[in-house]
Amino acid sequence: MKKLIATFCFTFAFVLLFAQQQATWIWYPGDFEVWLSNDMQNRRTERGTFFPPFWKMDSHYVLVEFHKEFDVPADEEIHIVAEGKYNVKVDGKMLPGMPKTVQLKKGKQKINIKVYNQAQVPALYVHGKTVSTDKEWLATFEDKEWIDETGKASDASGTTYVKAGYWNFDKPDQFPSQFRLPIRAEASVAMTKQAKGTLVDFGKNTFGFLTLHQLKGNGKLSIYYGESKEEALGTATCETLDYLDIQHAATKDSTLDLSKAFRYVYIEHEDGITFDNVSMQYEYLPVEDRGAFRSSDEELNKIWEVAKYTMELTSREFYIDGIKRDRWIWSGDAYQSYAMNYYLGFDSETVKRTILALRGKEPTITHINTIMDYTFYWFLSIYDYYQYTGDKEFIEAVYPRMQSLMEFCLGRRNQNGLMEGLSGDWVFIDWADGLSKKGEVSFEQLLFCRSLETMALCADLLQEQDDKVLYAKEAASLKAKIFDYYWNPAKNAFVHSRIDGVQTDNVTRYTNMFAIFFDYMSKEQQQGIKSSVLLNDNVQKIMTPYMRYYELEALCVLGEKDFVMKEMKDYWGGMLKLGATTFWEEYNPAKSGADHYSMYGREFGKSLCHSWGASPIYLLGKYYLGVKPTAAGYQSYDIEPYLASQEWMEGKVPTPAGEIDLYVSKNKIKVQSPVGVGTLKIKSKSKPKSKQGAFIPVDKDTYTMALEAGVAYEVDYKSL
Amino acid sequence: MKKLIATFCFTFAFVLLFAQQQATWIWYPGDFEVWLSNDMQNRRTERGTFFPPFWKMDSHYVLVEFHKEFDVPADEEIHIVAEGKYNVKVDGKMLPGMPKTVQLKKGKQKINIKVYNQAQVPALYVHGKTVSTDKEWLATFEDKEWIDETGKASDASGTTYVKAGYWNFDKPDQFPSQFRLPIRAEASVAMTKQAKGTLVDFGKNTFGFLTLHQLKGNGKLSIYYGESKEEALGTATCETLDYLDIQHAATKDSTLDLSKAFRYVYIEHEDGITFDNVSMQYEYLPVEDRGAFRSSDEELNKIWEVAKYTMELTSREFYIDGIKRDRWIWSGDAYQSYAMNYYLGFDSETVKRTILALRGKEPTITHINTIMDYTFYWFLSIYDYYQYTGDKEFIEAVYPRMQSLMEFCLGRRNQNGLMEGLSGDWVFIDWADGLSKKGEVSFEQLLFCRSLETMALCADLLQEQDDKVLYAKEAASLKAKIFDYYWNPAKNAFVHSRIDGVQTDNVTRYTNMFAIFFDYMSKEQQQGIKSSVLLNDNVQKIMTPYMRYYELEALCVLGEKDFVMKEMKDYWGGMLKLGATTFWEEYNPAKSGADHYSMYGREFGKSLCHSWGASPIYLLGKYYLGVKPTAAGYQSYDIEPYLASQEWMEGKVPTPAGEIDLYVSKNKIKVQSPVGVGTLKIKSKSKPKSKQGAFIPVDKDTYTMALEAGVAYEVDYKSL
Structure with missing residues (x-):
C-alpha cells in the first residue's frame, strides 16, 4: 500500500x-x-x-x-x-x-x-x-x-x-x-389552451430561463411553473411563479432573468398581450459523459437514464438538493451526489467546490446547514473523495478546516462524551413520521465515530502523527461506547437512542444499516441485523430515496443483491410508472395521484427532481457492475460484477485516468481498465477461463483474477 | 453612586x-x-x-x-x-x-x-x-x-x-x-512658478480632492503633494502623487477622485496642457463645535487652535492616525482621539464607529492592528467612553465582543500568566530608539491588568456577576505579579521587562507613568517615580507626542502642572515656531530644517498631521480647565482649574447635556454646568466667596464648593 x-x-x-x-x-x-x-x-x-x-x-x-x-x-x-x-x-x-x-x-x-x-x-x-x-x-x-x-x-x-x-x-x-453556467435553447413539446390561459409542456422536468417569443402588448402576465401539470395549473398553490408587468409596444423575444424548475408552465395574461411561442434557455453544468450503464432490462436502463438526468439537473455551480427547491447545498444530500458522481461524471472540481462551500469559514458556531449529521457527512465525504480520486493535494488544503470543525464537535460532547442536540442543533437523520431526536441518538454517535476515523486516516495520510493518534484514540473510545450503550442482544440490533442514560426500546434502521457498511461488526452480527432489522417489516419503513440509498447499500453488502434489484425496480420503477422524468425527494407507493406531490404541508411542496433520488447510479456501478477502488485513485480496485435478473449488462466506470469498461453476460465477461491493479472476482459453476490471465479459486464457486492496466480481458465462465 | x-x-x-x-x-x-x-x-x-x-x-x-x-x-x-x-x-x-x-x-x-x-x-x-x-x-x-x-x-x-x-x-x-463625507470648495492662497512647474500653496495643511480649473490639452500631467514645500518639490521622494494622462479637447474643471493630504501641491506637465487655477474640495466630518479654550497666552491659544484643526482633519469616517499616512484606524492612536474628542466635539458616534471598526468580527486570531498594546487600549477606551457619555447601551452592545477578545488574550498568556509577544504579535509601546520588546514587558502587563479591570467594571455595570468576579480576580492576581516581578526598590521604579524570568536592568518611562494615572501606587511611591523616572534625564526621553501625552498627564496628576505647561509650550510651541499648521507624528527639537520631515527611512515619511499630536486639547481641558466626570455621563464631576503661567483662561467642556462654561482669572472664577452635581475645587489665599454657594475648606489653602446644574456661579478668590 x-x-x-x-x-x-x-x-x-x-x-x-x-x-x-x-x-x-x-x-x-x-x-x-x-x-x-x-x-x-x-x-x-x-x-x-x-x-x-x-x-x-x-x-x-x-x-x-x-x-x-x-x-x-x-x-x-x-x-x-x-x-x-x-x-x-x-x-x-x-x-x-x-x-x-x-x-x-x-x-x-x-x-x-x-x-x-x-x-x-x-x-x-x-x-x-x-x-x-x-x-x-x-x-x-x-x-x-x-x-x-x-x-x-x-x-x-x-x-x-x-x-x-x-x-x-x-x-x-x-x-x-x-461566472455563469452555460445555457442552450430548448423547445417546448406542446402548447394547449387550458382554463383562462396556455399550458406549455417541455416533455420532461427541466431547469432554466423561460422565453416568450414575439411578446407584445401592455398588461399583467402571470407564469405558474409546475414540475407536474397539476402544479402548473394550481395557480393558488404552485411553488414558483412570476408576475410580470409587460410594456412592449413592439414584439420582442423575452427571456426571464431568474431560472426556474419546471416541466409544465401555465401562462395567464390580460387582454391585449400576445406571444407566439414559448421556449427555454436550459442552464447546465458541462460535465463529461463518462459513466455508463446498459443491460438487457429496459426498465433498469430507464431507471439509470432518469437517475443520470436527475444528477445532471442537480449538478450545478454546486451539488444542490433539488431544482425547484431548495436549490441549496445540503451536506447530507451532496454526500450522495458525490458518490453518484464517482460512477457518472467523475467531476472532481464540483465535489471540491461543494465541500469548500459547505465548510465555509471560521468561526464555526453551528453545524453545517445547522444539522449535526450533516457535519459528519462532510467529514466522511473527504476521505471518500480521496479514495476515488487520489487527490492528496485537496486533503492537504482542507485539513485545517477539518481540524477546526472537529474541534467544534469535540467541544460539544456531553458529560458522557456523546453528541446530543444542543439548542440550535438540528438532528435530522431522515424525514420519517415521529422519529425521535431526543437524547443521545445512536445514529449521530455512529457518524461521529466514522468522522473521527476519517480524521485519523487523513492525519495519517498527511503524516500528522500526533493528530492521528489523538483522533484514532477518540474514535476507538467512542466505538466502544456505541456497542456498550446501544447494542441490545435481545433485539439483535442497535437501539435508536438513550434518554437520561437509559437505552430506549426503539429500533430504527439507520444505525444498524450504517454499522454494516462501516464494517463495524462481525459477519454473524451483520446477518443478525439483516433479519432482525433490515428485512423486518415491523421496523419503521424508509420513505425517502435518501435513506433508501443506505438501506439498499447495506443489503448489497450483506449479499442481498437480488432483493435489492427487485426493490430498486419496484421503488424507482414505481416513480417511472407514475410518469416521473426525474427522481423525487420522497416516494410513498401507498399514495395516489396528485397526493404524491405534497410535502411540508404544501400541495406541491415536494421536489420532483432531487439529487438523492439518483442513487441507482451508485448502486448499479458499485454493486452490480461491482467496481470500487481499494486504494486511492484506483491504484488498486475490485471488480465484482453481479447479474441479478438481467441477462447481460455493460457499462463504464470512470477513474482519474479514464474509464473501466465492462461487459457481463451469464457466460462472458469483458473488462479493460486504463489504470491500477485490479482484482476481478466472479462466481462461476466452473473455473473461468481467459486468454489474458489466470483465475485463482478463493472460495466455493468463487474465483479471482488480477487485472493489469491497458489489457482487454475476455473471460468465459458459467454464471451460478 | x-x-x-x-x-x-x-x-x-x-x-x-x-x-x-x-x-x-x-x-x-x-x-x-x-x-x-x-x-x-x-x-x-x-x-x-x-x-x-x-x-x-x-x-x-x-x-x-x-x-x-x-x-x-x-x-x-x-x-x-x-x-x-x-x-x-x-x-x-x-x-x-x-x-x-x-x-x-x-x-x-x-x-x-x-x-x-x-x-x-x-x-x-x-x-x-x-x-x-x-x-x-x-x-x-x-x-x-x-x-x-x-x-x-x-x-x-x-x-x-x-x-x-x-x-x-x-x-x-x-x-x-x-455614504460620503461632505466636501466644500476651498481656494489656494498662492501659485508660483518653480523649476519646471507650478507650486500651489493652500496656506495650511489640508485634506481633500484637488481641482484644476479650465484644464485643457493632451499629454501627461504630474501632481506631487507635500505637507511641506520640500516634499511637494521633492518629486522623487514625496509620499503621494498623481500621474495623469490628460485628453481634454475643451477646457474643463477637473477634480481628482482620490483625496490627498497636502499644504503644497507641485504640478508639472507636458507642453500643450494649460489650466488657470488650482483649488480643492475640502473633505470633512461635520462635528459640532462644542469644546473651547482661550487664555491670556496667545501661544497657548495657538497651540489649542492648531490641535483642534489637527483633530478636525484626523476625525473622518473614523478616527485615523494621520491624513497623509497611514489613513488607517490604529487603536492606540484612536484611544487618544477619543480622549481629545471628549474635550472638543463630544462626537460619540465617531467613537462608537471607531471602536466597532477596530474590533471587527470573529474569529479573533490576531491582536487589533496586530499590536498587543493596541488590543489593551481598545478595552480601556470602552470604559472611558462610558465614563464620559453614560451610554450604557453601547457597553451592552459591545460586551460580547469584549468577552471574546479577552478570551483571546487570556489564551495567549505564558506559563507565568504574563503576556509575551508570540509569533505575529507586534509589541509596539512607542517609536523609540532601541526599545526592547523581548520577554515579558512590564508595560504590556500593566495595560493587560487595566483591561481586566475594565472587563470587571463593565461586567458589574451589566450585572454579570460571575464575569465580574472572574475578571476582578484575574486583574488582582496580575497586579500583584506586576509589583512582584517589576518593582525595583533600589531604582525606585518599575523596570522595563523580565527575560527568562529575570528582571532586566532597564528603566523606561512607560510603565512608571501609566502606573501613576492608573492610580496603582501610594502618593509616596508616585512622588518617588516622579524624581527617579519622570524628571530623571538619564531615563530615555520620549520623542513622540503619542507617549508625551501620557507622560505629561502623569506629571499633571503628580501636581507638576507648571512644569507641564512649560513643556507643552516648548514642545508644541516648538512645532509652531517651525511653521506647523497641524501637529506632527514625531518632533525632535534637536533636528533642524527638512530633517524634521523624515521618518521610516524615507525623506518625507513623517506625517505632519497626526491625531496624537493634538493632545493639548485633552490636557488643557482636563488638567487646566480641570474638568472631568466622576460618575458616568457627568452625573457628577470635578472642576479643579489651574492657572499656570496664564493671567486668565476660559473655555467650554462638553457633556452629554450641553457644555460646562468656565472662566478663571487670578481672582475670579465663573462656572455654569447644564448637568449633574459638580465639585469646584480651588486653591486660594483666603476662603473664596460666591453668592451662589458656600465653600468648604478641605486642606491648607484648598476649598471646595458643590455646583448645581443650571446655576451661574461667580466666585471671588485669591490665587496662590
Whole structure:
C-alpha cells in the first residue's frame, strides 16, 4: 500500500508540473466557492418571494496577498489582471501604480501582489512566458508586514500562507465574478389552451430561463411553473411563479432573468398581450459523459437514464438538493451526489467546490446547514473523495478546516462524551413520521465515530502523527461506547437512542444499516441485523430515496443483491410508472395521484427532481457492475460484477485516468481498465477461463483474477 | 453612586422613547462600520501605488434577518426600502414578492424582514406612522428557522438576536452604501512658478480632492503633494502623487477622485496642457463645535487652535492616525482621539464607529492592528467612553465582543500568566530608539491588568456577576505579579521587562507613568517615580507626542502642572515656531530644517498631521480647565482649574447635556454646568466667596464648593 501511494504521488506531481505552463485565475482558497454559493443559494424564490437559507453564510477575505518565488530563465514581460485594486512588489520593491505589465529581469525573484475587493472575491491572473498564476502561488489574508520607525520590516510576522484556490478560469478575460453556467435553447413539446390561459409542456422536468417569443402588448402576465401539470395549473398553490408587468409596444423575444424548475408552465395574461411561442434557455453544468450503464432490462436502463438526468439537473455551480427547491447545498444530500458522481461524471472540481462551500469559514458556531449529521457527512465525504480520486493535494488544503470543525464537535460532547442536540442543533437523520431526536441518538454517535476515523486516516495520510493518534484514540473510545450503550442482544440490533442514560426500546434502521457498511461488526452480527432489522417489516419503513440509498447499500453488502434489484425496480420503477422524468425527494407507493406531490404541508411542496433520488447510479456501478477502488485513485480496485435478473449488462466506470469498461453476460465477461491493479472476482459453476490471465479459486464457486492496466480481458465462465 | 446611575438611566430611556418617532436605516451591529472602514482604509496610496493595511480585514454578514414586535394602534401603511434582496413576514406569514408597501392591520404583530447583499451591507429602512426601523429592532445572521416534513417550524433554534446597528441615515434615500463625507470648495492662497512647474500653496495643511480649473490639452500631467514645500518639490521622494494622462479637447474643471493630504501641491506637465487655477474640495466630518479654550497666552491659544484643526482633519469616517499616512484606524492612536474628542466635539458616534471598526468580527486570531498594546487600549477606551457619555447601551452592545477578545488574550498568556509577544504579535509601546520588546514587558502587563479591570467594571455595570468576579480576580492576581516581578526598590521604579524570568536592568518611562494615572501606587511611591523616572534625564526621553501625552498627564496628576505647561509650550510651541499648521507624528527639537520631515527611512515619511499630536486639547481641558466626570455621563464631576503661567483662561467642556462654561482669572472664577452635581475645587489665599454657594475648606489653602446644574456661579478668590 505504501509503495502504491508513493508511485501515485509521483505521477500526480508530473501532471502538476505540466499543468503549470498555463495561467489561471487564483484566489484565497475557498473564497470563490463561498461567494458563488452565497449567490446561488440566494436565488430561490417561493411564489415570487425571495427565499434564502437560514444558516450562517460566510464571506470572502476582502484583502488578499498572493506571492510566489521564481527563477526566471530570461528577461520576460508579465501581464497582470486582477478583480480589485492591487499593488505589485518584485523582490520586496513596490512598483509604481497598478501596473498592467511588468518587465522581469532574468534570475531569482519573489513576486507579491495584494488585491482588495469588498464586493467580489479578490482574484488575480498573471501571465508571462514562465511566470504565471497557478495553484502553487501562496496566499494570505493578513501578511502582518509592519515596519519600525527606521523602515525596517518585521521579521517574525507569524503569517500563515496557504496554496491559492483556483478552478478553470484560464483566460485573462474570464473574470471569476462573471461566472455563469452555460445555457442552450430548448423547445417546448406542446402548447394547449387550458382554463383562462396556455399550458406549455417541455416533455420532461427541466431547469432554466423561460422565453416568450414575439411578446407584445401592455398588461399583467402571470407564469405558474409546475414540475407536474397539476402544479402548473394550481395557480393558488404552485411553488414558483412570476408576475410580470409587460410594456412592449413592439414584439420582442423575452427571456426571464431568474431560472426556474419546471416541466409544465401555465401562462395567464390580460387582454391585449400576445406571444407566439414559448421556449427555454436550459442552464447546465458541462460535465463529461463518462459513466455508463446498459443491460438487457429496459426498465433498469430507464431507471439509470432518469437517475443520470436527475444528477445532471442537480449538478450545478454546486451539488444542490433539488431544482425547484431548495436549490441549496445540503451536506447530507451532496454526500450522495458525490458518490453518484464517482460512477457518472467523475467531476472532481464540483465535489471540491461543494465541500469548500459547505465548510465555509471560521468561526464555526453551528453545524453545517445547522444539522449535526450533516457535519459528519462532510467529514466522511473527504476521505471518500480521496479514495476515488487520489487527490492528496485537496486533503492537504482542507485539513485545517477539518481540524477546526472537529474541534467544534469535540467541544460539544456531553458529560458522557456523546453528541446530543444542543439548542440550535438540528438532528435530522431522515424525514420519517415521529422519529425521535431526543437524547443521545445512536445514529449521530455512529457518524461521529466514522468522522473521527476519517480524521485519523487523513492525519495519517498527511503524516500528522500526533493528530492521528489523538483522533484514532477518540474514535476507538467512542466505538466502544456505541456497542456498550446501544447494542441490545435481545433485539439483535442497535437501539435508536438513550434518554437520561437509559437505552430506549426503539429500533430504527439507520444505525444498524450504517454499522454494516462501516464494517463495524462481525459477519454473524451483520446477518443478525439483516433479519432482525433490515428485512423486518415491523421496523419503521424508509420513505425517502435518501435513506433508501443506505438501506439498499447495506443489503448489497450483506449479499442481498437480488432483493435489492427487485426493490430498486419496484421503488424507482414505481416513480417511472407514475410518469416521473426525474427522481423525487420522497416516494410513498401507498399514495395516489396528485397526493404524491405534497410535502411540508404544501400541495406541491415536494421536489420532483432531487439529487438523492439518483442513487441507482451508485448502486448499479458499485454493486452490480461491482467496481470500487481499494486504494486511492484506483491504484488498486475490485471488480465484482453481479447479474441479478438481467441477462447481460455493460457499462463504464470512470477513474482519474479514464474509464473501466465492462461487459457481463451469464457466460462472458469483458473488462479493460486504463489504470491500477485490479482484482476481478466472479462466481462461476466452473473455473473461468481467459486468454489474458489466470483465475485463482478463493472460495466455493468463487474465483479471482488480477487485472493489469491497458489489457482487454475476455473471460468465459458459467454464471451460478 | 447607585442612585445617580439609576436616575441617569431613566433620563436616557426617555430620550430613547422620543427618538423612536423617526425611522432610521439599520443593519447588523458593527457591519456597516467594518464595511466602511475597509473602504476607507484601502484608499491610501504611496507614490501612486495602492497601499492597504497588513492586518486581517473583516466582512459584513451577507444575509441578515431583522424583526420587531408592534402593537399597531390603527391600520397603517408602511414603506420598505432595503439595500439588497429582501422578503417580508407579518406575524409569520410571508408576503408575496418584494413589497415596497405593506398594509398592516391594527393590533399586535411581529414583522420580520430578511435582507441579502453580498457586495454591500444588508440594510433596512421601514417607515410608517408607528412602525419604523429603529435601534430596538433585533437582528441575526442565522435565524435557524428550519421546518420538518409536515411544514412545522423548529421550536428550539437557539438563535442569538442582538439589537440592530444604526447611525444617522434617517431618510429612505440616504443609502448607507452611498455614504460620503461632505466636501466644500476651498481656494489656494498662492501659485508660483518653480523649476519646471507650478507650486500651489493652500496656506495650511489640508485634506481633500484637488481641482484644476479650465484644464485643457493632451499629454501627461504630474501632481506631487507635500505637507511641506520640500516634499511637494521633492518629486522623487514625496509620499503621494498623481500621474495623469490628460485628453481634454475643451477646457474643463477637473477634480481628482482620490483625496490627498497636502499644504503644497507641485504640478508639472507636458507642453500643450494649460489650466488657470488650482483649488480643492475640502473633505470633512461635520462635528459640532462644542469644546473651547482661550487664555491670556496667545501661544497657548495657538497651540489649542492648531490641535483642534489637527483633530478636525484626523476625525473622518473614523478616527485615523494621520491624513497623509497611514489613513488607517490604529487603536492606540484612536484611544487618544477619543480622549481629545471628549474635550472638543463630544462626537460619540465617531467613537462608537471607531471602536466597532477596530474590533471587527470573529474569529479573533490576531491582536487589533496586530499590536498587543493596541488590543489593551481598545478595552480601556470602552470604559472611558462610558465614563464620559453614560451610554450604557453601547457597553451592552459591545460586551460580547469584549468577552471574546479577552478570551483571546487570556489564551495567549505564558506559563507565568504574563503576556509575551508570540509569533505575529507586534509589541509596539512607542517609536523609540532601541526599545526592547523581548520577554515579558512590564508595560504590556500593566495595560493587560487595566483591561481586566475594565472587563470587571463593565461586567458589574451589566450585572454579570460571575464575569465580574472572574475578571476582578484575574486583574488582582496580575497586579500583584506586576509589583512582584517589576518593582525595583533600589531604582525606585518599575523596570522595563523580565527575560527568562529575570528582571532586566532597564528603566523606561512607560510603565512608571501609566502606573501613576492608573492610580496603582501610594502618593509616596508616585512622588518617588516622579524624581527617579519622570524628571530623571538619564531615563530615555520620549520623542513622540503619542507617549508625551501620557507622560505629561502623569506629571499633571503628580501636581507638576507648571512644569507641564512649560513643556507643552516648548514642545508644541516648538512645532509652531517651525511653521506647523497641524501637529506632527514625531518632533525632535534637536533636528533642524527638512530633517524634521523624515521618518521610516524615507525623506518625507513623517506625517505632519497626526491625531496624537493634538493632545493639548485633552490636557488643557482636563488638567487646566480641570474638568472631568466622576460618575458616568457627568452625573457628577470635578472642576479643579489651574492657572499656570496664564493671567486668565476660559473655555467650554462638553457633556452629554450641553457644555460646562468656565472662566478663571487670578481672582475670579465663573462656572455654569447644564448637568449633574459638580465639585469646584480651588486653591486660594483666603476662603473664596460666591453668592451662589458656600465653600468648604478641605486642606491648607484648598476649598471646595458643590455646583448645581443650571446655576451661574461667580466666585471671588485669591490665587496662590
